[in-house]
Amino acid sequence: MSGPGRRPQTTIFTTMSALAQRHGAVNLGQGFPDESGPAHVIEAAAAAMREGHNQYPPLAGVPELRQAIAAHQERWYGLTPDPADGVTVTAGATEALTAAMLALVDPGDEVIALEPSYDSYKAAITMAGGTLVPVRLEAPEYRLDSARLAAAVTERTKLLLINSPHNPTGTVLHRDELAAVAALAVERDLLVVTDEVYEHLVFDGREHVPLASLPGMWDRTVTIGSAGKTFSVTGWKIGWATGPAELVARVQDVKQWLSFASGTPFQYGIAAALGSDDGFYRGYAAGYQERRDLMVHGLEEIGFDVYEPEGTYFVTASVAPFGYGDGLRFCLELPERCGVVAIPTQVFYLDQSPRPVVRFAFCKRPEVIAEGLRRLGAGLA
DSSP, X not given: OOOTTOOOOOOHHHHHHHHHHHHTXXXXXXXXXXXXXXXXXXXXXXXXXXXTOOSOOOTTOOHHHHHHHHHHHHHHHOOOOOTTTSEEEEEHHHHHHHHHHHHHOOTTOEEEEEESOOXXXXXXXXXXXXXXXXXXXXXXXXXXXXXXXHHHOOTTEEEEEEESSOTTTOOOOOHHHHHHHHHHHHHHTOEEEEEOXXXXXXXXXXXXXXXXXXXXXGGGEEEEEEHHHHHTOGGGOEEEEESOHHHHXXXXXXXXXXXXXOOHHHHHHHHHHHTOOHHHHHHHHHHHHHHHHHHHHHHHHHTOEEEOOSBSSEEEEEOGGGTOSOHHHHHHHHHHHHSEEOEEGGGGSSSOOOOSEEEEEOOSOHHHHHHHHHXXXXXXX
């Protein structure tokens, strides 16, 4: 974090988006869809605006959305958060995460997170006065080593921050991997925050298992979700935290000093969206699996070493076949050389040392992905 009088460091996403604009590049870097959300979701929010739902919502979120979130957790996972005091709506998942770190982490505490890890994790932990302790998922499998996780726990460890489906690798933690996390949390009496924003983006028949659903985990786990990823409305910034009332209350106590509340008509839109039928959710995952396959096969044909993701809407690939040992240098040259933007995965590591791996986002229309692949093939030939 920056010290007094210093400006915060510009994120890699800001840098690469600026390069995309400058060079007219296809932006396969930042993770936002290039199409609007489902019509019935958009209309629900528009109807809420017309009906006058345009002022501040309650701190915890409008009752309709809290009830819909609780119903969603029970429908998919058998979890039963109380809509009254076990659900709080946030300005996106990032606010939920930041509020959770500020609420649950004290100065000097250690927080273990899987590495590579989304860049806001370190910022939120540092703001709380804590220290991020990374447990690395090693390429090419990017699986969780439970022995490595256990070895990272010290007397200062307060909390485990678990992200599955995992950004940026696309790993979906297996039930046995999660069971090992749960056993460790119970044995060492650790709190857990889970980032599950890609919960409905799992491929090839895999299962998303919330940690909170495993034995001994409900009372110690805050689960974070987001509407932006599932319903392609990232600009609405509607996220949530669910769990036992005592933990959710602590998150909400911090959240009131961040945004207090936001997005009233969008909250009504997401309340309607969460009740979508099973066909919507199946079609959503199937459509993104097709885009994943398009991206993976296209990158392989161009010559990348590709790690096929099990979930999320990101593909990681090695640029070593093109003579690069530094993914950052590759990505900084890519917009001008190929007219494409990607993200170097080294920014998701604590040490940020050069690594030859980059991340491409396939949350774009198939024709945009195809154009990006065409440009990559031509520019790297």
